[in-house]
Amino acid sequence: MIAAQLLAYYFTELKDDQVKKIDKYLYSMRFSDETLHDIKCRFRREMENGLGRDTNATATVKMLPTFVRSIPDGSEKGDFIALDLGGSNFRILRVKVSHDKKQPVQMESQVYETPEDIIHGSGSQLFDHVADCLGDFMEKQKIKDKKLPVGFTFSFPCAQTKLDEAVLLNWTKRFKVSGVEGMDVVKLLNKAIRKRGDYEADIMAVVNDTTGTMMTCGFDDQRCEVGIIIGTGTNACYMEELRHIDLVEGDEGRMCINTEWGAFGDDGSLEDLRTEFDREIDRGSVNPGKQLFEKMVSGMYMGELVRLILVKMAKEGLLFEGRITPELLTKGKIETKHVSAIEKSKEGLTKCKDILTRLGVEPSHEDCVSVQHVCTIVSFRSANLIAATLGGILTRLKDNKGVVRLRTTVGIDGSMYKMHPQYARRLHKTVRRLVPDSDVRFLLSESGSAKGAAMVTAVAYRLADQARQIVQTLSEFRLSQAQLLEVKKRMRTEIENGLGKNTHSSATVKMLPTYVRSTPDGTENGDFLALDLGGTNFRVLLVKIRSGKRRTVEMHNKIYAIPIEVMQGTGEELFDHIVHCISDFLDYMGMKSARLPLGFTFSFPCHQKSLDAGILVNWTKGFKCTDCEGEDVVELLREGIKRKEEFDLDVVAVVNDTVGTMMTCAYEEPTCEVGLIAGTGSNACYMEEMKNIETVEGNEGRMCVNMEWGAFGDNGCLDDIRTQYDRAVDENSLNEGKQRYEKMCSGMYLGEIVRNILIDLTKRGFLFRGQISETLKTRGIFETKFLSQIESDRLALLQVRAILQQLGLDSTCDDSIIVKEVCGTVSRRAAQICGAGMAAVVDKIRENRGLEHLEITVGVDGTLYKLHPHFSRIFHQTVKELAPKCNVNFLLSEDGSGKGAALITAVGCRQREQEAQQAAQHAQ
Template sequence: QIDKYLYAMRLSDETLIDIMARFRREMKNGLSRDFNPTAAVKMLPTFVRSIPDGSEKGDFIALDLGGSYFRILRVKVSHEKKQTVQMETEIYNTPEDIMHGSGTRLFDHVAECLGDFMEKQQIKDKKLPVGFTFSFPCRQSKLDEGILITWTKRFKASGVEGADVVTLLNKAIKKRGDYDADIMAVVNDTVGTMMTCGFDDQRCEVGLIIGTGTNACYMEEMRHIDLVEGDEGRMCINTEWGAFGDDGSLEDIRTEFDREIDRGSLNPGKQLFEKMVSGLYMGELVRLILVKMAKEGLLFEGRITPELLTKGKFETKHVSAIEKSKEGLNKAKEILTRLGVEPSHEDCIAVQHVCTIVSFRSANLVASTLGAILNQLRDNKGVGRLRTTVGVDGSLYKMHPQYARRLHKTTRRLVPDSEVRFLLSESGSGKGAAMTLAEFKLTHEQLLQVKKRMRAEMEAGLKKKTHETAKVKMLPTFVRSTPDGTENGDFLALDLGGTNFRVLLVKIRSGKRRTVEMHNKIYAIPTEVMQGTGEEV
């Protein structure tokens, strides 16, 4: 009876393969310069160009904001005989009034927690590099900048969307004035997870989160990324797949319950895939189904209680408890009794079945979108059979007794020509943010390598034959000598190209006492002029 009732939530392999093809199209649109502005799946470049290779070392701080709690980690990576990682973690609460208040309050809170952590670690006098795992969609043009596109999940702080979170955090730290921090990288939690797992397994090229929210990143070929200059090598792409379906492409598989969840959420019409899959919404989906079934007399002899009608009363952790193989039915009785519905044994079996259908659908949907990424990696490499590792993190994947097994099984069925290893990220994505920073530490050998490559590039730029294709252009300036002391006169100099536009008056007097007198004035150039027409500039 329940199978019939929830028929629309049971997705056949045929449907899953179709969803996989749809997501692959969405990925292509997100990567293309022409289609990205209207694409639902944003495919954001992260400026992370490689996974850890084992040579990283140093002392770092990592902040992790965006999941069920806010964490701060100190990560020490050393090389005695072999590479070791030492970690110390502190978890801080983020109250709802801060999540929904002003951006200033939110970042003051983060800066306060960081101060407390540094005090406990006795490192307030040190200026350690900080990696910031920020689990929300951000536009980046470099590693140490993240412009928030939109809040998702439980967050809704005002004045942050459209702003750079690094600038906001730096401002909050400066305002305190009791410590100094150098925020060198902003990474999404998927990227942090991929980097963390990449530290243990060099084959890891996908990061996957299935927790409060859901998202994935993977290493894409630069030649496919229209939004970033250059064709060489790879870059990690943050897919932001939670927004899959925001343009209507999943309407045929969304149910009345999905629509009801969306209507009651903080961000209606957004993150529609996430709302069908992630931990923030799963318990609520089950509750809405139970209410409708009870109203139709299919459960609890039609009994409906105020508790059952209260949003948020049935949580995702309850779904996990009810689906445990041995004590699941007892847990169902316990949880339903707390909701006041006096369940029979048959009711408990039915509720367990509803939980299974909802969580199984979630695993199946994630397997489809993950399958699309795996197919993309396989095609990029031009191999018949892909061998790769997926780094995974998130409370739903970790806590639900059947989720991981179902996800692995469906993924392997949908992409039979891939050998996929799933690696659980032991320390979350924070360690990965530190690993991203460690990528900046170059060995003497690496520096010599850079010197050698630069020399080759310079030579290519200077030669007529190779100049066209050279990356380093070596442009002639028609300046033929350096000053020799005979220069004399008054000159105006314009200086355009940095942050400001400067005009200088330079008076040069030669003779016994050579003097140079300079007067300058700085003019700001508004962004709309910089990015307007040439005439305006």
């Protein structure tokens, strides 16, 4: 018993002693965590060089775009063929993808040999061989009559400009086929298939084996966004943000990048870490100076590294008592599979003895312990180096996403990772140490890269089908020039109906006279009060207008709240509240004694019989005061002032906010004769010839007409361009069947149209993984400000995702692209039909005046016009295209409704004086 223990102790001591000796000898192959962190940072720099437009040409890590833009989301289905060409065997698979939970993927495959004469022959021979094998496979599968989508795994470095094109850069792995380098392999294969003529194939995707691995694993785990091969060679790919890939147009979404990391260090950046053994391996290789990282880590070189170390140690008398045999000196005698066998924990030493005995070196037990430790150091170094470069990719992913903690999956394949007894465990442990703020799952690719090629094809097929259906859905919103001209023509018809005496009562576009007879001429002068009532807040303003050489407008204002009980109480209470606020303001300004002229911006539909009389047609925007509808609001205000008995005011004008906007801009720019509000609601006004306004007496001069154009289409004249989504929004609104044009182009409704489209696309499985969240069911969640943010060109998709997450919508990158497209389509149509309406107005003004060409300015206000990133540009462009004989300038109104009311009051005072003078002259 004691003897056995002593023996065990002796061997442990001996082993420890040998291990220490080897550790010391191979010190330069053992890396501290600090060194690994440094390698990680170096690799990140190389990645950035590969991605940059100016640095890519000289970068060693090429970062090739693969044009694979999406990982499987589980909704893929169909029948696909996969070809896998990358070694001495050539595989063809038929992959059926279904939604069957038990067996979502069914595969049948066949292996065809690729003879030596073809591997070293001509391009036409190689691709004829591939086409023949594919024909044979389709014959056996009885699918020659079908044109199935094909995915092609082609494991050689290629430059791609799209998914179904790959230009071979150079052959590797013993292949030396003439006439293929610099050519598109898809074209060559298609040519060979056409030459046969007995079947058709639709090659949709060419992928690298690394990408294939990521996609295979991505089907099982949708978090998978990295693929690694650690086998004979080594490489990695991952999903990069498109905005960082300078070599590819566009910045929406993500794309898989094939790093080609085997070439890391080819520029000398790993010189301080390479050993004499690495240099010797490189000198004896077929490509000296190339793929230096791969030569330090991959299976193709690991056995050879171990052999070179053993030779040197034997020469120095540290192993085999200095014996060196011809076998030990022969290149390739120790293979990577031997390294794996030697490192097995139980039978490793026995295997080691067998292998060394075959090399004729007669090893002692100490020799076997030493050789086992040499193998451990070499393979551990490989795992550490891969962990460092993978760490570089993971930290980049984490930074791209802007998350505190990364959760991701790495798909992995390759003989080294699969067969070596300790490799996977070591790699995982080191990765977790180097990127502690990430939760990384490693997923072994079961069926390799060919299934991945089928998956890439399935995803491409799904995305193409999805894109086709989304285009079809959104095509109803894409109006042609002819359709927009038709909208313009119909608006013109409705304008005429609204102006006509006999048609006015049944017209939808009411064309209400405002009794504003002229725009400011610059002689306006004096102090004016303005009231602005149009929502939950109420403003009182004092506007001091000074004419002369330096025209100035000075404004003072105060905002007062209108409590809900006042909004829904009696008319008397409302006007008493308004008068109380005016009283407070006059005290505040110290102007109670003056009888100031007052302009009243009242943004509710009114019938006017004069400038200072407005009959309220109906309340909107949450107001429900009794005893007001059908009454003159100016009279109600005057009565309120009388009841107060504190001050007196001269109410000169009641105006709509659209007219206020026109007047404000006309003060700055005399050619301004049109006003537009494009905000929560939509409306316009313009200066019409008196002779055309049949609802008002008199034929001289002009008058501003408040169009109330939001109701355009209420008679059904726009039904041919209204979509199912417009109808849904209308049906769920407070005023069904009313304001149909406004519901297609104003800020209040655009978000609702978007929400209805998103619900439909989600139901059809194109968005949010087919899950309709409670948030998406909530009316009013998409405010116009979110649309403006989502469509902003400066926002990366990541920020779009953040906005959607803020709204409780968990979206992928692909979802975000679709949401952005939907928002863009809806707001574009809004700007275009609004532009068609405006084109009708300016063309009418031009014809009224009998001009061949009209120069005119439109005063504009409203949040949609001001804040949306594209609305104003598309609106301007549409007006220009639909009214080519008008040169229209657009002027943004600063504080339209308040200042405008004061200016109208000033113009009204001037008109009154002129009329009084004329009356006096007539009397004489």
